[in-house]
Amino acid sequence: MTIRMYATNSGWPLEKISVAIRHDKIAAADGKSKIDRFDRVVHLIGGLTDQQRARLLEIAQKCPVSQTLQRSSLVLSSLG
Secondary structure, three states, X not given: OHHHHHHHHHOOOEEEEEXXXXXXXXXXXXXXXXXXXXXXXXXXXXXXXXXXXXXXXXXXXXXXXXXXXXXOXXXXXXXX
16 A cells, blocks of 8 residues: 555556565574564566666555564565
């Protein structure tokens, strides 16, 4: 929703968004406990430039849901 709103407000030709998520439990820095790891691949369809695509990935990392997850989990994002 955040990506769509940003692209629309910017007048960018974003036609479709899809997101694939993979979840795993990994060792925390202390080596004793485990934390959640989310690998997120964001697919952006439309006539976007590389700079626009990169900016939309940044926006995805700043959305409220991502911010909440990042407080206690590792979230890795990439473009597909």
